[in-house]
Amino acid sequence: MAWTKYQLFLAGLMLVTGSINTLSAKWADRLSARGCNATSEEHTFQHPFLQAVGMFLGEFSCLAVFYLLLCNDRRRSEPTMDAPQSYNPLLFLGPALCDMTGTSLMYVALNMTSASSFQMLRGAVIIFTGLLSVAFLGQKLVLSQWLGILITIVGLVVVGLADLMSNGDHEHKLSEVITGDLLIIMAQVIVAIQMVLEQKFVYKHNVHPLQAVGTEGFFGFLILSLLLVPMYFIPGGQFRERAAPRPGGRPGRLLPDRPGAAHRRGAAGQHQQHRLFQLCRHQRHQGDQRHHQDGAGQPAHRGHLGRQPGCGLGGLPCPPDPRVLHPPVGRRHLQWPPPAPAGTAALAEGGGCRCG
Numbered sequence: 001m002a003w004t005k006y007q008l009f010l011a012g013l014m015l016v017t018g019s020i021n022t023l024s025a026k027w028a029d030r031l032s033a034r035g036c037n038a039t040s041e042e043h044t045f046q047h048p049f050l051q052a053v054g055m056f057l058g059e060f061s062c063l064a065v066f067y068l069l070l071c072n073d074r075r076r077s078e079p080t081m082d083a084p085q086s087y088n089p090l091l092f093l094g095p096a097l098c099d100m101t102g103t104s105l106m107y108v109a110l111n112m113t114s115a116s117s118f119q120m121l122r123g124a125v126i127i128f129t130g131l132l133s134v135a136f137l138g139q140k141l142v143l144s145q146w147l148g149i150l151i152t153i154v155g156l157v158v159v160g161l162a163d164l165m166s167n168g169d170h171e172h173k174l175s176e177v178i179t180g181d182l183l184i185i186m187a188q189v190i191v192a193i194q195m196v197l198e199q200k201f202v203y204k205h206n207v208h209p210l211q212a213v214g215t216e217g218f219f220g221f222l223i224l225s226l227l228l229v230p231m232y233f234i235p236g237g238q239f240r241e242r243a244a245p246r247p248g249g250r251p252g253r254l255l256p257d258r259p260g261a262a263h264r265r266g267a268a269g270q271h272q273q274h275r276l277f278q279l280c281r282h283q284r285h286q287g288d289q290r291h292h293q294d295g296a297g298q299p300a301h302r303g304h305l306g307r308q309p310g311c312g313l314g315g316l317p318c319p320p321d322p323r324v325l326h327p328p329v330g331r332r333h334l335q336w337p338p339p340a341p342a343g344t345a346a347l348a349e350g351g352g353c354r355c356g
Helices: 005-029 048-074 089-110 115-136 143-165 174-205 209-231 258-294 344-349
Strands: none
Touching: 005 089, 005 115, 048 089, 048 209, 089 115, 089 174, 089 209, 115 143, 115 174, 143 174
16 A cells, blocks of 8 residues: 555654654753752763653643644534544553653663664664564564564664674763663563554544543653652662762762753853853953053943943953842852953953953
8 A cells, every 4th residue: 555645744754853852862961061069060961761751741732732623623614523532541551651661761771872873773663563563463464564674673783783893982881882772672662562552452442643642641741750759869870960968968869860950951051151251251351451551541330341332252242240140059159250261361362352
């Protein structure tokens, strides 16, 4: 049976959005900032379970889209959508648990291996879904489907051997890469079980796809959000905050540190703005000194820093003091007066900033 244009569009859209999902998650993992504690070191954003919660929140939002479409369809003279059928929502609990476990394992593995290997190894779900459908659903695969499974196995072997022979990279050790690849394969087994459960118990009820995805997202978001509370007190090996021991004898290295994750998401932008403010302040000081040496008059008042026209890099206004816009979070305070950033003396001699 030939594919329709709509099916080809959906397949291409899934390929593009899936790649964007992997690249954005890997980009988030590579962001680095300090934690909540003043003594903590700067480290990368390694919070796979928090990323999984965000994914289930996106799935949960499909319920809102479904009911909006349903209400809009009911306003028409001839509705096209079928009325929602009554079903037991607990039918989605099993698939949601599988989805939660598989997604969490994949986000953990993404911290250990490269994004390219992660995306290619996810193709193993074709193998396990085909085998489980034959074993538990009684389906018969045609020759072309068995050939596709064989080609997928060959591709996975090539990817695994490439990772094994690479001896790791500058970000990951070889042991981490192998562990991450195995976790991805394990996650695909769980995802295949999820698909078999959905086909056996859910599809016969003729539930709308948006309603099915939203219900699974609700269960996954609720359960994993509750699990984050006890996980906060569990030491978690590599995926923990590298900080000093906390008051009360609690370990400073925790599994999913939600406050630390929220702090690091905002700390990166605040840190860049603070450094830019330091640079512009230093440039203004250098300009005042040259102003005195040339005898051109009195320097502008320092209290109006950021308000003088042309006071900034490249003729742009200086940014406001970040202490006013972003007060210190927790025990992390900005040093004042800030030290002159390295390399600004040479920039000042080149006339990169004209202040005052």
